[in-house]
C-alpha cells in the first residue's frame with residue numbers, strides 16, 4: 001500500500017513561490033493501476049518524482065509498504081529507488097552506446113545477482129515483451145514502441161513493486177501507445193505491480209483502474225469506473 005499524507009511541493013523563492021503540489025492525500029492499494037491525468041504543468045511529474053525519491057517534498061509524508069520514504073536518508077533512498085521503483089519515461093532514455101540487452105541489465109548490475117542469472121532474467125523479460133530477438137540491436141535500430149518495451153524491461157529488471165510511468169505513450173502513435181498501455185495493464189493485473197501513469201491523455205487515463213485529475217497541484221477529481 002502507498003499513502004501520501006498532506007503532500008506539498010513548492011519551488012521557487014519565498015517571494016515567488018511556485019506551488020507544484022498542494023496538500024495531496026492519496027491511498028493506493030498494491031496492484032492498482034492508477035492514472036494521474038492533467039494538463040502540462042499540473043504537477044504530475046512532481047508527484048512521481050517525490051514518490052521515487054528523486055525529489056523531496058516541502059511538507060507531508062510518503063509511505064510505501066509501511067516504510068516512510070520521506071524519512072529516509074540518501075543511502076536508504078538509493079536502495080529504495082533501486083529495489084522498489086521502476087521508472088518509464090516519455091523519451092525512453094535508453095543509452096545509445098549500449099545494446100538492448102545491456103540497457104535492460106544496467107540497473108541490475110548494482111545488485112548482488114550473478115551475471116549469468118541477471119542475463120537470463122533480462123532475456124526472459126525481453127521475451128515477455130516480445131522483443132527477445134532484438135536483444136543485440138542498438139536502441140536507434142528499434143521503433144519507438146520497441147524502445148519503450150525495452151525501457152519497460154529495464155524498469156522491471158530488479159522486480160520493483162512500484163512502476164512509475166511519466167507520459168510513456170506521449171511520443172508514440174496511438175496504436176503503439178495502446179499496446180504499451182496494455183502491457184502496463186497486464187503487469188498490474190497479472191504480476192501485482194502497482195503502477196502510476198502520468199498522462200495528459202484522457203483516453204490513456206481511462207485504461208487504468210482509477211483516474212485522478214491533477215489540477216494546479218491538487219487532486220480534484222476521482223472517477224471510479226463502473227464495476228471497479
Ligand SMILES: Nc1ncnc2c1ncn2[C@@H]1O[C@H](COP(=O)(O)OP(=O)(O)O)[C@@H](O)[C@H]1O
Nearest residue numbers: 011012018020039040041042043044045046047
Ligand atoms: N525544478 C523545478 N523548478 C521550478 N519549478 C518547477 C520545477 N519542476 C516543476 N516545476 C513547476 O511545477 C509545476 C508542476 O510541474 P510538473 O510536475 O512538471 O507538471 P506536469 O508533469 O503535470 O507537466 C509547474 O508549474 C512547473 O513549472
Ligand SMILES: [Mg+2]
Nearest residue numbers: 044045046166
Ligand atoms: Mg510532466
